[in-house]
Amino acid sequence: MRELVVISGKGGTGKTSLMAAFAHLAEAKVLCDLDVDAPDLHLIAEPAIQRRGPFLSGHVAEIDPAPCTGCGTCLEVCAYGAIQARGASFAVDRGRCEGCKVCVAFCPGQAIDFPERLCGTWYQSETRFGPMIHAQLDPGQENSGKLVALLKSQARKHADQLGLDLILSDGAPGVGCPVISSLSQASLALLVTEPTPSGLHDLERVSDLCRHFRIRSAAVINKADLSRPYQAAIHQLCLERSIPVVGHLPYDRVVTEAMVRGQAVTEGAATPFGAQVRQVWAELLPLLAVSSSSSTQENPS
Amino acid sequence: MTATPIRRLAITSEGTTLADLVDPRFGRAGGFLIVDLESMATEYVDNGSAQVRAQGAGIQAAENLVRAGAQALLTGQVGPKALSALLACHIRVVQGVENMTVGEAVAGFQAGRFAWSDGPGY
Amino acid sequence: MIVAIASGKGGTGKTTVAAALATVWSRPVLAVDMDVEAPNLHLFLKPETVAATRTCLEVPMLDVYLCQRCGACADLCQFKAISLMGSSLILFPDQCHGCGGCLRVCPEGALSKGERELGTVELGFTASGIPCLTGRLRIGEAMSPPLMTKVRHRMHAIADRGTLDIIIDAPPGVSCPAMTAVQDADVILLVTEPTPFGLHDFRLAWQAFTPLGKPMGVVINRSGLGDDGVQRFCREKGLPILAEIPFRRDIAEHYASGGILTDLDGAMAALFAALAPELERMAGQGGDASHA
Numbered sequence: 150m151r152e153l154v155v156i157s158g159k160g161g162t163g164k165t166s167l168m169a170a171f172a173h174l175a176e177a178k179v180l181c182d183l184d185v186d187a188p189d190l191h192l193i194a195e196p197a198i199q200r201r202g203p204f205l206s207g208h209v210a211e212i213d214p215a216p217c218t219g220c221g222t223c224l225e226v227c228a229y230g231a232i233q234a235r236g237a238s239f240a241v242d243r244g245r246c247e248g249c250k251v252c253v254a255f256c257p258g259q260a261i262d263f264p265e266r267l268c269g270t271w272y273q274s275e276t277r278f279g280p281m282i283h284a285q286l287d288p289g290q291e292n293s294g295k296l297v298a299l300l301k302s303q304a305r306k307h308a309d310q311l312g313l314d315l316i317l318s319d320g321a322p323g324v325g326c327p328v329i330s331s332l333s334q335a336s337l338a339l340l341v342t343e344p345t346p347s348g349l350h351d352l353e354r355v356s357d358l359c360r361h362f363r364i365r366s367a368a369v370i371n372k373a374d375l376s377r378p379y380q381a382a383i384h385q386l387c388l389e390r391s392i393p394v395v396g397h398l399p400y401d402r403v404v405t406e407a408m409v410r411g412q413a414v415t416e417g418a419a420t421p422f423g424a425q426v427r428q429v430w431a432e433l434l435p436l437l438a439v440s441s442s443s444s445t446q447e448n449p450s
Numbered sequence: 451m452t453a454t455p456i457r458r459l460a461i462t463s464e465g466t467t468l469a470d471l472v473d474p475r476f477g478r479a480g481g482f483l484i485v486d487l488e489s490m491a492t493e494y495v496d497n498g499s500a501q502v503r504a505q506g507a508g509i510q511a512a513e514n515l516v517r518a519g520a521q522a523l524l525t526g527q528v529g530p531k532a533l534s535a536l537l538a539c540h541i542r543v544v545q546g547v548e549n550m551t552v553g554e555a556v557a558g559f560q561a562g563r564f565a566w567s568d569g570p571g572y
Numbered sequence: 573m574i575v576a577i578a579s580g581k582g583g584t585g586k587t588t589v590a591a592a593l594a595t596v597w598s599r600p601v602l603a604v605d606m607d608v609e610a611p612n613l614h615l616f617l618k619p620e621t622v623a624a625t626r627t628c629l630e631v632p633m634l635d636v637y638l639c640q641r642c643g644a645c646a647d648l649c650q651f652k653a654i655s656l657m658g659s660s661l662i663l664f665p666d667q668c669h670g671c672g673g674c675l676r677v678c679p680e681g682a683l684s685k686g687e688r689e690l691g692t693v694e695l696g697f698t699a700s701g702i703p704c705l706t707g708r709l710r711i712g713e714a715m716s717p718p719l720m721t722k723v724r725h726r727m728h729a730i731a732d733r734g735t736l737d738i739i740i741d742a743p744p745g746v747s748c749p750a751m752t753a754v755q756d757a758d759v760i761l762l763v764t765e766p767t768p769f770g771l772h773d774f775r776l777a778w779q780a781f782t783p784l785g786k787p788m789g790v791v792i793n794r795s796g797l798g799d800d801g802v803q804r805f806c807r808e809k810g811l812p813i814l815a816e817i818p819f820r821r822d823i824a825e826h827y828a829s830g831g832i833l834t835d836l837d838g839a840m841a842a843l844f845a846a847l848a849p850e851l852e853r854m855a856g857q858g859g860d861a862s863h864a
Contacts, residue, residue: 158610159582159583159610159612160581160582160583160584160610160744161581161582161583161584162583165769186745186746186747187580187581187582187744187745187746187772187773187776189581189768189769189772189773192768192769192772205502206504207504207650208650226672226673226676228670228671228672229671244751244755244783245755247669247671248650249650249651249669249671249673250648250650250673251648251671251672251673251676254648254673254677255676286746286747288746288747288776288779288780289746289747289748289751289780289783290747290748291504291747291748292745292747292748292749293504293505294504294505294714295503295504295505298478298507302475302478321745322582322583322609322610322744322745323609323610323716323743323744324609324610324709324711325609325709325713325714325715325716325749326714326715329714334474334475334527343828344828345827345828345830346612346615346616346828346830347587347610347612347615350610350612350615351610351612354609354610354711357711358711358712361711361712372824372828375824375825375828376825376828376829378829379828379829400821400824402797405767405797405798408767408768408769408798409767409768409798409799411768503652505651505652505667505714506651506652506653506664506667509652509655509664509667510652510655512655512657513655513656513657516657516658531664531666531667534662535655535657535662535664538657538660538662539657539658539660
């Protein structure tokens, strides 16, 4: 099984737009949207949901006012400021509750319940690009990486069932838990960056992360013509770290125009930008060590 | 390989029989097959308690193995924390065991084809 | 007054707006970068660092001679930071969330306070004297909220509630880290872009932040780029659009060279200078604005 994970460190560099194009160009794969906090791939892929499931993670404390004696022990032991006075009793602020169980353990009246927390929903869907596994975390929920792990596991199972050997995963911004979880068992991480101070800074951090977890990486510079000095700086960084740069894509409105139409930038009429994205995909394939699919011809109309 | 004879061998497994494939993950594996290498009796240990964890799945899985009395583990990859837990409990570990059935993994182990793993797999 | 600048989608321009606003803010202000996973505000404000504090979380340490291996700590810990395996009690400090429960529950007093490094909190001053606080997560540290909470404590200590206003550059998204960043705000400024991805994630942000009951205003960045879905959504939900930054190549290039938007031209400076009194008015109003 081969898995390409597309990450960026910095948000807004064009991960999902590129992923949509790869989804269009690649054959015989399962798509996976691991940005469960703010997923966007479905806006292009237009999934038809086949299966869904609840995502339960951790617990949350709930104070039952009936047995509560108002002693305030819970307030005293809570390290997260999640307990507030309410009338003669106390109440838990679900948004701040860490699910540590300390108040539950120390309540002298056993007045605190500790149910599992419903954090979101995951989906297995069909799209015009093939099967897709995705999810939506409920707003404000913890993003521990467990849902990401669940989606990756579902994608692998589904790929095995269908006899497919490639998973394309759209990652999350940042370098925390969800990104770490996204990188697990990845064959290659594609780092999408932009030639700006933030782009360079975050590329370094996300590359550090890949090195820390020993994941091979490659880079693509999006909006490459915005700054020559920063483009050069990115090349220098990649050279120092032996990260192959698989392409430079110019700052081009066609990406947004395609997004507004609900299409990947390689769908519809041929454009120079689309041709360059195809070239990036062609450069990536040998790095992924997947057998090349039969060439997809650019639609001349 | 080792001087101490291993009798109870654990293998991360996608199913409950020797014909099932080795699960390459440890912490989030579905379960383990515990094989008594003398009698070749097998016992399946469900790893659901680890899978449901948001964090610490590998550590819970290690606890599950200790409770099941495993002396050694065959699997694909073990994360650094789970590995230190297993070694602290004197459970030897072989990593890189994947793309084969549990039965094939056991045979490979008995034939001395595997080496113990020292470092974390991620 | 505390302003938090947030968004659903990454890359919409939070840091761009935060830097510009801090530069033209008419009262003394503290700029805080709470995007601890990918802090970028300092790249534009360019503060000279005067202090970098290694910041840690309290995690348990075990005195093996006092430990009777009763397992009470392992039973309580929800995060597998302590595990009783066979006859060994093993600690995993990376898992610890710092709740202190194990320390409280141990009958032998065998656990004491150790530490795990979360990252650094840096204090610096820009050339014009604006204090800047930056949280930077250690690579390999998985959780942002504990470090963000340390930044918040430092922020409050410095600003002394009322002496300095605070402008917070929040992380993107709507999960735990974003919620942690905005919780002290008197007003939330949401930055979005008028594209389908922008609108989708903006809606998520609105859903996540509305229950907090804080007034919310909107800045639309790269206006003219996509379609008018975002504007329509704002009208529908009664969200005031406080500014629209046009989609212009020269703005993008200025940003790409590390420039602050208010330095570009008089129109940009005026746009941000006008934001401040609007935000102040909304903050003063309290929580009755923008409830759908």
